[in-house]
Amino acid sequence: MRRRRFHLSIWESLVNRLAPSVPQLDTGDPITAAVWNRFVYAAGFHLRAPSALLYQTISQSVASTTPTRIVFDSAVRDTEGGHDPAVNASRYTIKTAGTYLVTIVAAMQSYTPPGGEESLAIIVNGGVFWAIHILPRDPQMTNTWFSCTAEIPLQVGDYVEGQLWQDSGQAQDVPSAFSQPAAWMGLHWVGV
Amino acid sequence: MPPRYPLPIPAGVGVAQLGASTAWNTTMPPTINFGLNRPYGYLWQSVAQTLPGNSNRPKVPVALDSGVDNAGAHSGSVNNSRYTCQLAGLYHVIGQLGMRSPAIVGTAEQTSQLDIVVNGITTHAMAPLRFDTGPANAGGTVQAATYIQLRVGDYAQLYALSYFDPITTFTDYRRSAMFVHWVST
Numbered sequence: 079m080r081r082r083r084f085h086l087s088i089w090e091s092l093v094n095r096l097a098p099s100v101p102q103l104d105t106g107d108p109i110t111a112a113v114w115n116r117f118v119y120a121a122g123f124h125l126r127a128p129s130a131l132l133y134q135t136i137s138q139s140v141a142s143t144t145p146t147r148i149v150f151d152s153a154v155r156d157t158e159g160g161h162d163p164a165v166n167a168s169r170y171t172i173k174t175a176g177t178y179l180v181t182i183v184a185a186m187q188s189y190t191p192p193g194g195e196e197s198l199a200i201i202v203n204g205g206v207f208w209a210i211h212i213l214p215r216d217p218q219m220t221n222t223w224f225s226c227t228a229e230i231p232l233q234v235g236d237y238v239e240g241q242l243w244q245d246s247g248q249a250q251d252v253p254s255a256f257s258q259p260a261a262w263m264g265l266h267w268v269g270v
Numbered sequence: 271m272p273p274r275y276p277l278p279i280p281a282g283v284g285v286a287q288l289g290a291s292t293a294w295n296t297t298m299p300p301t302i303n304f305g306l307n308r309p310y311g312y313l314w315q316s317v318a319q320t321l322p323g324n325s326n327r328p329k330v331p332v333a334l335d336s337g338v339d340n341a342g343a344h345s346g347s348v349n350n351s352r353y354t355c356q357l358a359g360l361y362h363v364i365g366q367l368g369m370r371s372p373a374i375v376g377t378a379e380q381t382s383q384l385d386i387v388v389n390g391i392t393t394h395a396m397a398p399l400r401f402d403t404g405p406a407n408a409g410g411t412v413q414a415a416t417y418i419q420l421r422v423g424d425y426a427q428l429y430a431l432s433y434f435d436p437i438t439t440f441t442d443y444r445r446s447a448m449f450v451h452w453v454s455t
Contacts, residue, residue: 100302103291113294120302177310179362179451195408199443207443209366212411214400227364227415229312229449231338268451270306 095158095174097270098123128174129266130156137255140186140242147201148184148240148252148261169237170265177231177269180208182240185221185260187251194245198224201241202232215246221253221260229268238265277357277455278304309361311344311353313337314447319439321432323372329385332367332428332439332446343450351427353450355420362417363394364449365428368440370409371401372433383431384414390427394418399431411444417453426450 098120101113132150140146147168153161158173172178184198199210209228216222230238240263244250254260278300283293313334321330331351337344341356355361367384386395395416401409418426428448430439439446 097306098302099306100299102295102299105291107291109290109294117298117302124302124305195410197411209364209413209447210368210411210444211413212368212409212444214410225413227413227449229310229364229451231312269308269310 127267128158132263133259134254134261138252139249168239171237172232176267180265181227182263183225185223196244199241200226201239309341309452311339311450323435329429352425354425360454364415366413366447368411368444372435385429
Protein backbone atom coordinates (compact mmCIF):
# COMPACT_ATOMS: atom_id res chain seq x y z
CA MET A 79 0.00 0.00 0.00
CA ARG A 80 1.33 3.38 -0.95
CA ARG A 81 1.93 5.57 2.05
CA ARG A 82 1.82 9.32 1.90
CA ARG A 83 4.48 10.88 4.04
CA PHE A 84 4.12 14.27 5.61
CA HIS A 85 7.11 16.46 5.30
CA LEU A 86 8.02 20.08 5.23
CA SER A 87 8.69 21.47 1.81
CA ILE A 88 11.52 23.94 1.35
CA TRP A 89 8.95 26.71 1.21
CA GLU A 90 7.28 25.64 4.41
CA SER A 91 10.56 25.36 6.29
CA LEU A 92 11.26 29.04 5.66
CA VAL A 93 8.11 30.43 7.19
CA ASN A 94 7.16 30.99 10.77
CA ARG A 95 3.88 29.16 10.35
CA LEU A 96 2.98 26.36 7.95
CA ALA A 97 0.23 26.68 5.44
CA PRO A 98 -2.74 25.11 7.28
CA SER A 99 -3.65 22.48 4.70
CA VAL A 100 -5.01 19.02 5.51
CA PRO A 101 -3.98 16.03 3.34
CA GLN A 102 -6.14 13.45 1.66
CA LEU A 103 -5.66 9.82 2.74
CA ASP A 104 -5.33 6.73 0.60
CA THR A 105 -8.12 4.17 0.91
CA GLY A 106 -7.59 2.09 4.02
CA ASP A 107 -5.11 4.46 5.56
CA PRO A 108 -5.59 4.93 9.29
CA ILE A 109 -6.07 8.37 10.78
CA THR A 110 -2.68 8.69 12.41
CA ALA A 111 -1.68 11.11 15.11
CA ALA A 112 0.25 13.12 12.52
CA VAL A 113 -2.78 13.48 10.30
CA TRP A 114 -5.03 14.33 13.21
CA ASN A 115 -2.60 16.89 14.51
CA ARG A 116 -2.38 18.47 11.09
CA PHE A 117 -6.11 19.07 11.30
CA VAL A 118 -5.82 20.44 14.81
CA TYR A 119 -3.05 22.77 13.67
CA ALA A 120 -5.10 23.95 10.70
CA ALA A 121 -8.17 24.62 12.83
CA GLY A 122 -6.04 26.56 15.28
CA PHE A 123 -4.44 28.54 12.47
CA HIS A 124 -7.80 29.67 11.20
CA LEU A 125 -8.91 30.65 14.69
CA ARG A 126 -5.85 32.85 15.11
CA ALA A 127 -4.60 33.66 11.65
CA PRO A 128 -1.69 36.09 11.30
CA SER A 129 -2.78 39.62 12.08
CA ALA A 130 -1.43 42.94 13.25
CA LEU A 131 -2.74 46.33 14.27
CA LEU A 132 -0.12 49.07 14.33
CA TYR A 133 -0.48 52.73 15.17
CA GLN A 134 1.45 55.94 15.60
CA THR A 135 1.82 57.93 18.81
CA ILE A 136 4.53 60.41 17.80
CA SER A 137 3.69 63.20 15.38
CA GLN A 138 5.48 62.95 12.04
CA SER A 139 6.29 65.59 9.45
CA VAL A 140 5.68 65.07 5.73
CA ALA A 141 7.91 67.28 3.58
CA SER A 142 6.49 68.76 0.39
CA THR A 143 6.81 66.55 -2.73
CA THR A 144 8.63 63.90 -0.71
CA PRO A 145 7.10 60.42 -0.47
CA THR A 146 7.08 59.73 3.26
CA ARG A 147 6.61 56.36 4.94
CA ILE A 148 4.37 56.40 8.00
CA VAL A 149 6.23 55.41 11.16
CA PHE A 150 4.25 53.03 13.35
CA ASP A 151 5.87 53.13 16.77
CA SER A 152 3.27 51.06 18.62
CA ALA A 153 1.15 47.96 18.17
CA VAL A 154 -2.12 46.75 19.62
CA ARG A 155 -1.32 43.25 18.35
CA ASP A 156 1.21 41.50 16.15
CA THR A 157 0.73 37.74 16.19
CA GLU A 158 3.78 36.92 14.03
CA GLY A 159 6.33 39.50 15.10
CA GLY A 160 6.18 41.15 11.70
CA HIS A 161 6.71 44.63 13.11
CA ASP A 162 9.67 46.06 14.98
CA PRO A 163 9.11 49.54 16.48
CA ALA A 164 12.88 50.07 16.71
CA VAL A 165 14.04 48.95 13.26
CA ASN A 166 12.23 49.94 10.06
CA ALA A 167 9.19 50.84 12.12
CA SER A 168 7.24 51.78 9.02
CA ARG A 169 7.23 48.16 7.87
CA TYR A 170 5.14 45.10 8.52
CA THR A 171 7.25 42.21 7.23
CA ILE A 172 5.49 39.02 6.19
CA LYS A 173 6.37 35.92 8.21
CA THR A 174 3.69 33.62 6.78
CA ALA A 175 2.97 33.71 3.07
CA GLY A 176 -0.57 34.30 1.93
CA THR A 177 -3.12 36.86 0.85
CA TYR A 178 -3.58 39.66 3.36
CA LEU A 179 -6.37 42.18 3.77
CA VAL A 180 -4.56 45.43 4.55
CA THR A 181 -6.14 48.71 5.64
CA ILE A 182 -4.22 51.89 6.39
CA VAL A 183 -5.81 55.10 7.61
CA ALA A 184 -3.97 58.34 8.24
CA ALA A 185 -4.62 62.01 8.81
CA MET A 186 -2.48 64.84 7.52
CA GLN A 187 -2.82 68.51 8.38
CA SER A 188 -3.95 70.63 5.44
CA TYR A 189 -2.25 73.95 4.63
CA THR A 190 -2.48 76.45 1.84
CA PRO A 191 -2.30 76.82 -1.07
CA PRO A 192 -5.37 74.97 -2.31
CA GLY A 193 -5.33 73.17 -5.61
CA GLY A 194 -2.57 70.67 -5.14
CA GLU A 195 -2.77 67.07 -4.10
CA GLU A 196 -2.43 64.94 -0.98
CA SER A 197 -2.39 61.18 -0.98
CA LEU A 198 -2.06 58.01 1.05
CA ALA A 199 -0.89 54.79 -0.60
CA ILE A 200 -0.29 51.18 0.39
CA ILE A 201 3.19 50.26 -0.83
CA VAL A 202 4.80 46.81 -0.97
CA ASN A 203 8.57 46.27 -0.90
CA GLY A 204 9.31 49.96 -1.09
CA GLY A 205 7.81 50.67 -4.49
CA VAL A 206 4.78 48.69 -5.65
CA PHE A 207 1.51 50.58 -5.26
CA TRP A 208 -1.48 48.41 -4.30
CA ALA A 209 -3.92 51.14 -3.34
CA ILE A 210 -3.93 54.92 -3.30
CA HIS A 211 -6.29 57.65 -2.16
CA ILE A 212 -5.67 61.05 -3.76
CA LEU A 213 -7.52 64.19 -2.72
CA PRO A 214 -7.23 67.81 -3.78
CA ARG A 215 -5.87 69.86 -0.91
CA ASP A 216 -8.54 71.79 0.95
CA PRO A 217 -7.04 74.25 3.46
CA GLN A 218 -10.46 74.70 5.05
CA MET A 219 -10.09 71.24 6.51
CA THR A 220 -7.90 71.07 9.60
CA ASN A 221 -6.94 67.50 8.86
CA THR A 222 -7.52 65.41 5.79
CA TRP A 223 -8.25 61.77 6.59
CA PHE A 224 -7.29 59.10 4.12
CA SER A 225 -8.16 55.41 3.98
CA CYS A 226 -6.74 52.70 1.73
CA THR A 227 -7.59 48.99 1.59
CA ALA A 228 -6.26 46.17 -0.56
CA GLU A 229 -6.04 42.38 -0.59
CA ILE A 230 -2.45 41.57 -1.40
CA PRO A 231 -0.74 38.22 -2.15
CA LEU A 232 2.51 38.35 -0.18
CA GLN A 233 5.56 36.13 0.22
CA VAL A 234 7.77 35.69 3.27
CA GLY A 235 10.03 38.73 3.56
CA ASP A 236 7.75 41.08 1.64
CA TYR A 237 6.94 44.22 3.59
CA VAL A 238 3.96 46.55 3.61
CA GLU A 239 4.08 50.27 4.32
CA GLY A 240 1.88 53.34 4.18
CA GLN A 241 3.10 56.33 2.19
CA LEU A 242 1.94 59.93 2.49
CA TRP A 243 2.60 62.62 -0.11
CA GLN A 244 1.66 66.27 -0.54
CA ASP A 245 2.76 69.25 -2.64
CA SER A 246 1.83 72.29 -0.56
CA GLY A 247 5.37 73.64 -0.60
CA GLN A 248 5.74 73.27 3.16
CA ALA A 249 5.87 70.41 5.63
CA GLN A 250 2.57 69.00 6.89
CA ASP A 251 2.14 66.93 10.04
CA VAL A 252 0.57 63.60 10.81
CA PRO A 253 -0.79 64.89 14.14
CA SER A 254 -0.47 61.74 16.21
CA ALA A 255 0.88 63.61 19.19
CA PHE A 256 -2.59 64.95 19.89
CA SER A 257 -5.41 63.20 21.65
CA GLN A 258 -5.43 60.09 19.50
CA PRO A 259 -3.32 58.28 16.91
CA ALA A 260 -3.66 59.75 13.45
CA ALA A 261 -2.28 56.74 11.62
CA TRP A 262 -3.15 53.05 11.81
CA MET A 263 -2.28 49.95 9.83
CA GLY A 264 -4.32 46.79 10.29
CA LEU A 265 -3.91 43.55 8.39
CA HIS A 266 -4.83 39.90 8.57
CA TRP A 267 -4.22 36.72 6.62
CA VAL A 268 -7.22 35.70 4.51
CA GLY A 269 -5.94 32.84 2.33
CA VAL A 270 -2.98 31.33 0.54
CA MET B 271 -19.61 27.37 -15.07
CA PRO B 272 -19.41 25.28 -11.86
CA PRO B 273 -17.53 26.82 -8.98
CA ARG B 274 -13.88 25.96 -9.03
CA TYR B 275 -13.95 25.70 -5.28
CA PRO B 276 -17.27 24.08 -4.32
CA LEU B 277 -18.51 24.71 -0.83
CA PRO B 278 -17.55 21.81 1.46
CA ILE B 279 -20.30 19.90 3.26
CA PRO B 280 -18.91 18.37 6.47
CA ALA B 281 -20.34 14.96 7.39
CA GLY B 282 -20.41 13.28 10.81
CA VAL B 283 -19.45 9.67 11.51
CA GLY B 284 -21.20 6.95 13.44
CA VAL B 285 -19.84 4.94 16.38
CA ALA B 286 -17.27 2.38 15.22
CA GLN B 287 -17.86 3.39 11.62
CA LEU B 288 -15.49 1.73 9.17
CA GLY B 289 -13.84 3.45 6.24
CA ALA B 290 -12.11 6.10 8.27
CA SER B 291 -10.06 7.36 5.34
CA THR B 292 -13.18 7.91 3.27
CA ALA B 293 -14.87 9.80 6.07
CA TRP B 294 -11.72 11.85 6.56
CA ASN B 295 -11.39 12.64 2.89
CA THR B 296 -14.95 13.82 2.52
CA THR B 297 -14.81 16.08 5.54
CA MET B 298 -11.47 17.25 6.80
CA PRO B 299 -9.45 18.29 3.72
CA PRO B 300 -12.31 19.98 1.86
CA THR B 301 -13.45 21.88 4.92
CA ILE B 302 -10.07 23.14 5.97
CA ASN B 303 -8.54 23.57 2.53
CA PHE B 304 -11.54 25.52 1.27
CA GLY B 305 -10.59 28.17 3.78
CA LEU B 306 -7.23 28.51 2.09
CA ASN B 307 -8.63 29.12 -1.38
CA ARG B 308 -11.86 30.98 -1.02
CA PRO B 309 -12.96 32.64 -4.27
CA TYR B 310 -10.77 35.70 -4.73
CA GLY B 311 -10.33 38.19 -7.52
CA TYR B 312 -7.99 41.12 -7.99
CA LEU B 313 -8.92 42.90 -11.21
CA TRP B 314 -7.46 46.07 -12.63
CA GLN B 315 -7.46 48.32 -15.66
CA SER B 316 -4.38 48.49 -17.87
CA VAL B 317 -5.93 50.11 -20.97
CA ALA B 318 -7.13 53.69 -20.49
CA GLN B 319 -10.87 54.28 -20.74
CA THR B 320 -12.38 57.59 -21.81
CA LEU B 321 -15.84 58.54 -20.61
CA PRO B 322 -17.45 60.81 -23.25
CA GLY B 323 -18.56 64.24 -22.12
CA ASN B 324 -22.28 64.21 -21.36
CA SER B 325 -24.34 66.86 -19.63
CA ASN B 326 -26.63 64.12 -18.27
CA ARG B 327 -23.59 62.60 -16.60
CA PRO B 328 -24.47 58.90 -16.93
CA LYS B 329 -22.59 56.30 -14.91
CA VAL B 330 -20.37 54.02 -16.97
CA PRO B 331 -19.03 50.53 -16.06
CA VAL B 332 -15.28 50.55 -15.50
CA ALA B 333 -13.48 48.08 -17.76
CA LEU B 334 -11.15 45.75 -15.85
CA ASP B 335 -9.08 44.11 -18.55
CA SER B 336 -6.49 42.41 -16.37
CA GLY B 337 -6.54 40.44 -13.17
CA VAL B 338 -6.03 37.43 -10.96
CA ASP B 339 -9.11 35.27 -10.42
CA ASN B 340 -9.13 31.83 -8.77
CA ALA B 341 -12.82 31.10 -9.36
CA GLY B 342 -13.37 31.63 -13.08
CA ALA B 343 -15.49 34.66 -12.29
CA HIS B 344 -13.88 37.19 -14.62
CA SER B 345 -12.98 37.45 -18.28
CA GLY B 346 -10.55 40.07 -19.49
CA SER B 347 -12.26 40.24 -22.87
CA VAL B 348 -15.99 39.49 -22.43
CA ASN B 349 -17.98 41.78 -20.13
CA ASN B 350 -14.69 42.56 -18.48
CA SER B 351 -16.19 45.03 -16.04
CA ARG B 352 -17.91 42.13 -14.28
CA TYR B 353 -16.95 39.77 -11.47
CA THR B 354 -19.64 37.09 -11.87
CA CYS B 355 -20.39 35.05 -8.76
CA GLN B 356 -19.63 31.31 -9.08
CA LEU B 357 -20.29 30.47 -5.44
CA ALA B 358 -23.17 32.08 -3.57
CA GLY B 359 -22.44 33.88 -0.35
CA LEU B 360 -21.25 37.05 1.29
CA TYR B 361 -18.39 38.82 -0.47
CA HIS B 362 -16.11 41.64 0.62
CA VAL B 363 -15.55 44.05 -2.23
CA ILE B 364 -13.07 46.92 -2.50
CA GLY B 365 -13.26 49.30 -5.45
CA GLN B 366 -10.77 51.92 -6.57
CA LEU B 367 -11.34 54.55 -9.26
CA GLY B 368 -8.49 56.64 -10.68
CA MET B 369 -9.59 59.42 -13.01
CA ARG B 370 -7.75 62.25 -14.69
CA SER B 371 -9.16 65.75 -14.48
CA PRO B 372 -10.90 66.98 -17.62
CA ALA B 373 -8.65 68.78 -20.07
CA ILE B 374 -10.78 71.89 -19.57
CA VAL B 375 -10.65 72.87 -15.93
CA GLY B 376 -12.26 75.65 -14.02
CA THR B 377 -15.88 74.58 -14.01
CA ALA B 378 -17.66 74.67 -10.71
CA GLU B 379 -18.55 71.01 -10.32
CA GLN B 380 -15.33 69.13 -10.76
CA THR B 381 -16.28 65.71 -9.60
CA SER B 382 -16.68 62.14 -10.66
CA GLN B 383 -17.85 59.28 -8.48
CA LEU B 384 -17.11 55.62 -7.81
CA ASP B 385 -20.00 53.20 -7.29
CA ILE B 386 -19.91 49.49 -6.43
CA VAL B 387 -22.92 48.05 -8.23
CA VAL B 388 -24.55 44.59 -8.35
CA ASN B 389 -26.25 43.34 -11.51
CA GLY B 390 -26.02 46.79 -13.03
CA ILE B 391 -28.83 47.98 -10.78
CA THR B 392 -28.15 48.12 -7.06
CA THR B 393 -25.53 50.48 -5.71
CA HIS B 394 -23.92 49.17 -2.53
CA ALA B 395 -21.23 51.78 -1.96
CA MET B 396 -20.07 55.04 -3.43
CA ALA B 397 -17.34 57.58 -2.98
CA PRO B 398 -17.11 61.05 -4.53
CA LEU B 399 -13.97 61.84 -6.50
CA ARG B 400 -12.93 65.47 -6.58
CA PHE B 401 -10.54 66.50 -9.31
CA ASP B 402 -7.42 68.41 -8.53
CA THR B 403 -8.18 72.03 -9.39
CA GLY B 404 -4.60 72.63 -10.42
CA PRO B 405 -3.14 71.38 -13.68
CA ALA B 406 -5.27 69.61 -16.26
CA ASN B 407 -5.15 65.81 -16.17
CA ALA B 408 -4.02 65.78 -12.55
CA GLY B 409 -7.07 63.90 -11.35
CA GLY B 410 -7.80 61.94 -8.23
CA THR B 411 -8.19 58.40 -6.90
CA VAL B 412 -10.72 57.18 -4.37
CA GLN B 413 -11.78 53.89 -2.83
CA ALA B 414 -15.00 52.38 -1.52
CA ALA B 415 -15.52 49.06 0.26
CA THR B 416 -18.57 47.06 1.20
CA TYR B 417 -20.02 43.60 1.76
CA ILE B 418 -22.47 42.22 -0.79
CA GLN B 419 -24.60 39.08 -0.81
CA LEU B 420 -24.41 37.35 -4.18
CA ARG B 421 -26.17 34.43 -5.83
CA VAL B 422 -24.56 32.38 -8.57
CA GLY B 423 -24.70 34.50 -11.71
CA ASP B 424 -24.94 37.82 -9.91
CA TYR B 425 -22.16 40.20 -10.90
CA ALA B 426 -20.36 43.05 -9.22
CA GLN B 427 -19.01 46.04 -11.12
CA LEU B 428 -17.45 49.42 -10.60
CA TYR B 429 -19.17 52.41 -12.17
CA ALA B 430 -17.69 55.84 -12.82
CA LEU B 431 -19.71 59.02 -13.06
CA SER B 432 -19.08 60.81 -16.35
CA TYR B 433 -18.55 64.55 -16.66
CA PHE B 434 -19.56 67.43 -18.91
CA ASP B 435 -16.24 67.07 -20.71
CA PRO B 436 -14.47 63.82 -21.61
CA ILE B 437 -12.48 62.31 -18.78
CA THR B 438 -9.97 59.47 -18.94
CA THR B 439 -8.87 56.91 -16.39
CA PHE B 440 -5.39 56.44 -15.03
CA THR B 441 -3.53 53.23 -15.86
CA ASP B 442 -0.45 53.77 -13.71
CA TYR B 443 -0.21 53.32 -9.93
CA ARG B 444 -3.42 55.34 -9.65
CA ARG B 445 -5.37 52.90 -11.82
CA SER B 446 -8.86 51.57 -11.21
CA ALA B 447 -9.08 48.17 -9.51
CA MET B 448 -11.47 45.83 -7.74
CA PHE B 449 -10.77 43.25 -5.04
CA VAL B 450 -13.42 40.59 -4.39
CA HIS B 451 -13.23 37.89 -1.72
CA TRP B 452 -15.78 35.28 -0.59
CA VAL B 453 -16.40 35.59 3.14
CA SER B 454 -19.26 33.31 4.14
CA THR B 455 -22.32 31.37 3.01
